[in-house]
Amino acid sequence: MKYFDKVKLTVDRDRYKEDGIQKGEIGTIWLPEIRDNEFYVCFETGDEYNWYKYSMIKISDLEFVEDGKCPDEDILDALPKNNPKWWCKVEYGYITNLIGEKKNKIPYDYDS
Amino acid sequence: MGILDEYADLINASFSRWIEVEDDQSRWTIEDFPYSTGVDEAVTYPHCWRCVTVNHCWFKNEANKKPFRFDYSNTSFSQTPLSKRGLYHPHCHCKESAINVPKVNNIKLILDNAKKNYFFDSKLGWFHSWGYKNSDKNNFIEMIKNKIAEAFRYGNYTKEKLTRTGYQINISITIPGKNEKINKEYEIVSAFIIFPKGTLRCMTLVGGREN
Numbered sequence: 001m002k003y004f005d006k007v008k009l010t011v012d013r014d015r016y017k018e019d020g021i022q023k024g025e026i027g028t029i030w031l032p033e034i035r036d037n038e039f040y041v042c043f044e045t046g047d048e049y050n051w052y053k054y055s056m057i058k059i060s061d062l063e064f065v066e067d068g069k070c071p072d073e074d075i076l077d078a079l080p081k082n083n084p085k086w087w088c089k090v091e092y093g094y095i096t097n098l099i100g101e102k103k104n105k106i107p108y109d110y111d112s
Numbered sequence: 113m114g115i116l117d118e119y120a121d122l123i124n125a126s127f128s129r130w131i132e133v134e135d136d137q138s139r140w141t142i143e144d145f146p147y148s149t150g151v152d153e154a155v156t157y158p159h160c161w162r163c164v165t166v167n168h169c170w171f172k173n174e175a176n177k178k179p180f181r182f183d184y185s186n187t188s189f190s191q192t193p194l195s196k197r198g199l200y201h202p203h204c205h206c207k208e209s210a211i212n213v214p215k216v217n218n219i220k221l222i223l224d225n226a227k228k229n230y231f232f233d234s235k236l237g238w239f240h241s242w243g244y245k246n247s248d249k250n251n252f253i254e255m256i257k258n259k260i261a262e263a264f265r266y267g268n269y270t271k272e273k274l275t276r277t278g279y280q281i282n283i284s285i286t287i288p289g290k291n292e293k294i295n296k297e298y299e300i301v302s303a304f305i306i307f308p309k310g311t312l313r314c315m316t317l318v319g320g321r322e323n
Contacts, residue, residue, distance in 0.1 A: 004226060030315065032226075035151040035276050042316070050301070050320040056275055070226055078224035080143040087150035095150075103150060 001059070001090040003032035003075050004068030007041060011061040019055035020045075026065055030054060032078040034087040034095055037110045059090055059110050072098055128210030131173045132309075133166045137205045140164040141308045142278045153276075163206050165278045168308035170214060172267035178208075179274065214310050219261035222313040228253060231317045238318065243293030256317065259285040260302055264312060269304075278305035280315065 012023040030042035038056045079086045084098035093107030106112040138159040145151050171178035182201050198204025263283045272280040289296035303315040
């Protein structure tokens with residue numbers, strides 16, 4: 001999972017509901033960086049005056065749906081201060097950055 | 113700084129049209145986590161993410177255009193004595209400092225290529241419906257950036273919410289039509305995050321229209 005990939009919300013939580021988002025909805029990863037093991041995800045509303053709704057969503061609550069084909073150079077361009085050390089991808093259960101470092105020790109356990 | 117100076121600053125900021133939030137005891141800002149392990153709130157401890165996200169950011173000094181102050185009206189002095197009261201929560205070190213009204217060229221926009229491409233890929237129909245052609249894309253981006261900076265400088269923004277990604281705002285701007293739509297105007301809403309020192313990070317270039 002990375003910037004502009006399509007993802008599905010797999011869990012209902014109160015704070016997602018506060019943002020108007022429910023389990024099963026499909027959205028787009030809308031900021032490149034991972035903060036506190038969460039991606040910022042954008043969902044279409046269908047409302048012509050307010051096209052999008054957004055929420056910070058835990059990586060473990062997301063399922064990959066479709067590759068947004070965002071190249072690494074565009075991810076780097078969008079990262080704060082263009083710093084390649086920011087965590088920005090989830091691959092094979094690991095949170096990684098653009099220089100290949102892994103954040104978690106146990107795959108799919110993002111807090112490890 | 114003496115206590116009188118602090119009160120003078122407080123009064124000055126109260127009457128200023130623009131303020132900068134400052135936490136003299138925190139080096140952290142929303143954009144600056146200079147460590148290799150990525151963002152982790154434990155690193156900013158004892159500074160909470162709410163204060164870090166607005167540290168050194170500029171806001172118009174009006175309700176709903178800047179972070180909410182903590183409401184102490186229901187707490188007693190024994191619960192939170194004056195010395196322990198903070199701007200946004202008890203023990204918070206943040207203060208609001210008066211700054212000059214920013215000029216348009218003081219406002220910097222972060223608009224990454226992926227976001228621009230997404231707009232033209234997903235909303236090309238809207239772009240064309242305003243009379244613009246594909247060859248106008250670069251000029252359109254420059255125009256909309258100027259309009260956004262100008263709108264922010266005049267305080268034409270509304271708070272959306274404060275999250276770990278920052279203080280999010282919606283900015284309303286008017287897009288002039290072009291070619292066959294030359295006499296028309298279109299009210300649109302863009303979404304941004306306020307970054308330090310007058311920087312705005314684009315969330316959604318065109319996120320809806322005014323109703």
